[in-house]
Amino acid sequence: xxxxxxxxxxxxxxxxxxxxxxxxxxxxxxxxxxxxxxxxxxxxxxxxxxxxxxxxxxxxxxxxxxxxxxxxxxxxxxxxxxxxxxxxxxxxxxxxxxxxxxxxxxxxxxxxxxxxxxxxxxxxxxxxxxxxxxxxxxxxxxxxxxxxxxxxxxxxxxxxxxxxxxxxxxxxxxxxxxxxxxxxxxxxxxxxxxxxxxxxxxxxxxxxxxxxxxxxxxxxxxxxxxxxxxxxxxxxxxxxxxxxxxxxxxxxxxxxxxxxxxxxxxxxxxxxxxxxxxxxxxxxxxxxxxxxxxxxxxxxxxxxxxxxxxxxxxxxxxxxxxxxxxxxxxxxxxxxxxxxxxxxxxxxxxxxxxxxxxxxxxxxxxxxxxxxxxxxxxxxxxxxxxxxxxxxxxxxxxxxxxxxxxxxxxxxxxxxxxxxxxxxxxxxxxxxxxxxxxxxxxxxxxxxxxxxxxxxxxxxxxxxxxxxxxxxxxxxxxxxxxxxxxxxxxxxxxxxxxxxxxxxxxxxxxxxxxxxxxxxxxxxxxxxxxxxxxxxxxxxxxxxxxxxxxxxxxxxxxxxxxxxxxxxxxxxxxxxxxxxxxxxxxxxxxxxxxxxxxxxxxxxxxxxxxxxxxxxxxxxxxxxxxxxxxxxxxxxxxxxxxxxxxxxxxxxxxxxxxxxxxxxxxxxxxxxxxxxxxxxxxxxxxxxxxxxxxxxxxxxxxxxxxxxxxxxxxxxxxxxxxxxxxxxxxxxxxxxxxxxxxxxxxxxxxxxxxxxxxxxxxxxxxxxxxxxxxxxxxxxx
Numbered sequence: 206x207x208x209x210x211x212x213x214x215x216x217x218x219x220x221x222x223x224x225x226x227x228x229x230x231x232x233x234x235x236x237x238x239x240x241x242x243x244x245x246x247x248x249x250x251x252x253x254x255x256x257x258x259x260x261x262x263x264x265x266x267x268x269x270x271x272x273x274x275x276x277x278x279x280x281x282x283x284x285x286x287x288x289x290x291x292x293x294x295x296x297x298x299x300x301x302x303x304x305x306x307x308x309x310x311x312x313x314x315x316x317x318x319x320x321x322x323x324x325x326x327x328x329x330x331x332x333x334x335x336x337x338x339x340x341x342x343x344x345x346x347x348x349x350x351x352x353x354x355x356x357x358x359x360x361x362x363x364x365x366x367x368x369x370x371x372x373x374x375x376x377x378x379x380x381x382x383x384x385x386x387x388x389x390x391x392x393x394x395x396x397x398x399x400x401x402x403x404x405x406x407x408x409x410x411x412x413x414x415x416x417x418x419x420x421x422x423x424x425x426x427x428x429x430x431x432x433x434x435x436x437x438x439x440x441x442x443x444x445x446x447x448x449x450x451x452x453x454x455x456x457x458x459x460x461x462x463x464x465x466x467x468x469x470x471x472x473x474x475x476x477x478x479x480x481x482x483x484x485x486x487x488x489x490x491x492x493x494x495x496x497x498x499x500x501x502x503x504x505x506x507x508x509x510x511x512x513x514x515x516x517x518x519x520x521x522x523x524x525x526x527x528x529x530x531x532x533x534x535x536x537x538x539x540x541x542x543x544x545x546x547x548x549x550x551x552x553x554x555x556x557x558x559x560x561x562x563x564x565x566x567x568x569x570x571x572x573x574x575x576x577x578x579x580x581x582x583x584x585x586x587x588x589x590x591x592x593x594x595x596x597x598x599x600x601x602x603x604x605x606x607x608x609x610x611x612x613x614x615x616x617x618x619x620x621x622x623x624x625x626x627x628x629x630x631x632x633x634x635x636x637x638x639x640x641x642x643x644x645x646x647x648x649x650x651x652x653x654x655x656x657x658x659x660x661x662x663x664x665x666x667x668x669x670x671x672x673x674x675x676x677x678x679x680x681x682x683x684x685x686x687x688x689x690x691x692x693x694x695x696x697x698x699x700x701x702x703x704x705x706x707x708x709x710x711x712x713x714x715x716x717x718x719x720x721x722x723x724x725x726x727x728x729x730x731x732x733x734x735x736x737x738x739x740x741x742x743x744x745x746x747x748x749x750x751x752x753x754x755x756x757x758x759x760x761x762x763x764x765x766x767x768x769x770x771x772x773x774x775x776x777x778x779x780x781x782x783x784x785x786x787x788x789x790x791x792x793x794x795x796x797x798x799x800x801x802x803x804x805x806x807x808x809x810x811x812x813x814x815x816x817x818x819x820x821x822x823x824x825x826x827x828x829x830x831x832x833x834x835x836x837x838x839x840x841x842x843x844x845x846x847x848x849x850x851x852x853x854x855x856x857x858x859x860x861x862x863x864x865x866x867x868x869x870x871x872x873x874x875x876x877x878x879x880x881x882x883x884x885x886x887x888x889x890x891x892x893x894x895x896x897x898x899x900x901x902x903x904x905x906x907x908x909x910x911x912x913x914x915x916x917x918x919x920x921x922x923x924x925x926x927x928x929x930x931x932x933x934x935x936x937x938x939x940x941x942x943x944x945x946x947x948x949x950x951x952x953x954x955x956x957x958x959x960x961x962x963x964x965x966x967x968x969x970x971x972x973x974x975x976x977x978x979x980x981x982x983x984x985x986x
């Protein structure tokens with residue numbers, strides 16, 4: 206009998222495109238296999254003088270027992286016996302009578318002969334065998350014997366998994382490193398790779414441990430997708446293959462009804478991402494359950510570490526607080542939760558994601574300013590952004606924020622340079638840009654351009670940079686960026702390949718090459734700076750082949766030549782912004798010897814106006830006082846007119862509570878008298894954790910920016926108390942901050958300080974150099 210041909214006949218090609226047909230097809234194949242094996246069992250026992258059917262049974266494990274085997278999947282069979290009813294010779298003869306006909310029919314067979322005790326011993330020593338036997342299923346023979354094995358293996362699994370969890374995690378790690386990731390391979394192993402069918406089996410085994418339930422719905426649909434692709438691969442190749450080779454992808458895509466092999470791979474990748482996410486989450490919850498059982502001694506309250514905005518860290522995840530329940534559509538809170546998780550390099554709790562996304566409504570256009578700021582802050586989170594963005598994307602949140610993302614989700618890149626799909630590559634580019642945040646003035650625009658720089662890589666695109674630029678502009682405009690910033694994002698996307706193309710394909714000694722680069726950036730050094738950073742980040746995100754020492758050298762040389770060309774044409778001139786007029790309402794308070802404070806709520810937080818007679822250390826004291834209230838300074842303008850300091854601070858309160866005017870006024874008065882009690886709470890706080898992968902702080906003197914002061918520009922990752930620390934550095938050095946212009950873009954500060962000596966003169970070069978070192982030390986904390 207040719208069982209392979211029979212199984213292929215049962216896998217009717219018409220059943221591959223009809224919705225829901227895959228499960229029916231696999232059930233039909235499973236029924237056929239069971240019928241064949243049952244008939245073989247009856248034939249073998251009928252030709253021998255076996256004493257009934259007690260004490261011996263034929264059982265299936267693996268895909269055959271789960272009833273999800275493909276048309277040409279192998280058979281995993283166990284001949285079970287009780288060790289008493291039959292002699293060893295009888296069992297050996299029975300096994301040969303079963304295995305040889307199956308081999309002769311061309312069936313690939315994995316077989317064993319075991320007693321109940323031997324099954325338990327093998328399961329205790331071999332993790333893969335234990336997982337496989339959890340699904341053991343009766344084919345024929347003693348039903349009680351098979352049920353006993355199933356019960357015993359399940360009991361041992363639940364009892365021992367707590368101690369075997371490290372072994373399970375290590376085995377997953379080793380297999381994934383050996384076989385690879387289903388989401389990044391162009392010829393993926395559907396079974397053994399990360400996110401493949403084997404991981405789905407492990408996921409089910411974890412659920413059977415009772416330590417954690419597993420997700421349903423989306424991951425089950427993903428499992429069916431992988432099974433359908435595997436079934437089609439068997440049919441088009443006529444072999445029981447698990448690896449989806451490039452040569453077979455067109456035929457498999459056609460059989461499954463996909464327009465091309467790229468669409469096929471995109472569906473495989475999306476399915477693998479669902480399986481991976483479900484497995485990682487279930488492993489995490491199983492570990493949490495294990496820790497809870499170990500640590501529980503009587504009732505205990507959950508340990509919650511506050512993160513602001515009603516968010517907490519709990520047991521290795523970021524969660525909503527017990528008293529905080531979202532009301533309606535709250536995109537801001539979801540973005541802030543995602544940022545908190547990414548910055549802490551922690552997963553965002555699936556329950557929290559589900560609670561926050563449940564009532565998300567489509568966003569208005571343009572976005573409110575604080576919503577855009579929250580989104581750009583999320584992009585600036587660093588390496589932790591990758592898993593958090595993955596969780597949001599799989600939950601459907603990214604599609605609400607960026608509908609254009611759907612076109613590039615899981616889209617393969619068929620070349621040896623790229624490691625990732627288009628969407629994952631884009632996120633990796635954002636992360637690489639974050640590592641170089643101090644190299645650019647407007648990190649927010651760079652990060653948005655990095656996110657959408659390949660948004661034009663869709664089916665049929667001839668020039669993805671050119672076609673993606675207007676899409677990127679539309680996204681930026683919808684987010685509420687002003688026209689000038691939209692133009693910058695569009696330019697960076699349109700020209701993101703220009704620098705590396707000119708550097709590697711054109712003569713750098715030819716003036717036309719330099720002019721072409723300058724034309725691409727409108728002759729602006731700030732845009733050249735942005736483009737240089739995006740070029741490097743894009744290449745590093747692609748893979749090591751895209752950013753060699755040779756390529757970097759060529760890019761740096763062309764950038765240097767273009768920079769020199771612009772410097773020859775114009776010297777950098779920065780005008781000192783004009784001063785605010787003295788607020789009339791402040792006069793009564795100032796005449797009483799008190800500072801004037803006004804706190805005005807805005808749509809994005811609050812504006813704090815502080816007016817006081819100028820003194821050394823006032824900037825540091827003002828910044829520190831605001832920091833004690835846990836506010837985030839989005840922008841600030843500090844000026845001095847005729848001995849009067851006028852400070853305007855744009856703040857955002859993470860706790861939702863704004864500082865009170867009287868409290869701020871009393872605090873400034875105490876600090877002016879040398880009483881530092883208002884700032885003691887700041888000193889007691891633990892040092893803020895530096896974001897993972899954050900670049901070093903950078904401080905430079907801006908030449909020619911002012912004739913009456915030394916202008917210091919500072920770029921640093923933002924953190925609580927940063928402005929106070931910078932202000933203390935100025936005060937300690939004996940210098941005066943005459944005016945300051947503070948801005949925060951996507952978690953990166955861009956602060957400009959006009960500094961003079963105590964006698965009101967610009968600093969000499971040695972003093973300026975010393976101050977630069979002190980400011981950098983202050984930023985680094």
